[in-house]
Amino acid sequence: MTVRLTLLAPAPGPALRQARIDADGPLDEAGRRAARAAAPGLPAAGRHLSAPSRRCRETAEALGLDAATETALRDLDLGSWRGRALDELATAEPAALAAWTTDPSAAPHGGESVLDLCRRVSHWLDRLPDDAGRILAVTDASVARAAVLHALSAPPHAFWRIDVPPLGRVLLTGRADRWNLRME
Secondary structure (H helix, E strand, O other): OOEEEEEEOOOOOHHHHOOEOOOOOOOOHHHHHHHHHHHHHOOOOOEEEEOOOHHHHHHHHHOOOOOEEOHHHOOOOOHHHOOOEHHHHHHHOHHHHHHHHHOOOOOOOOOOOHHHHHHHHHHHHHHOOOOOOEEEEEOOHHHHHHHHHHHHOOOHHHHHHOOOOOOOEEEEEEEOOEEEEEOO
């Protein structure tokens, strides 16, 4: 049986609008409205999952989903950079920011590297049972990027070349030994 996995990025929140690294803040009313508006267009799924972040759980709730929390789908841990503005990081730590965006093994923030995230997401995908059916998972854009890299066997340095907008969807079909990226 083929697994049909839809990864849905969370609704936009204040951190995104302020170009800050999210510190797990809540959605605002505009984000909740955007999620509610997206609900009718979602694909049917037999199983709903959510990353543990507040923005993902609140997006799932606004979509009307009864989603189980899946810790393997948690966002990239950005350690000491959480809550900081990108402009601030570019001024205060330009070399560290440059290293992080060019070297997938770098973690100057003391958190998780992109390479570690890619390994975690690949492991989760490969452990999904072949009979998992249709799954809709609300998860952060970083996890969706890592899933695309895994499906395409793309190198980790391509992580920053994938844009996943708020409420954007990544569709994967397949099973542990082979994944395909599906475009709609």
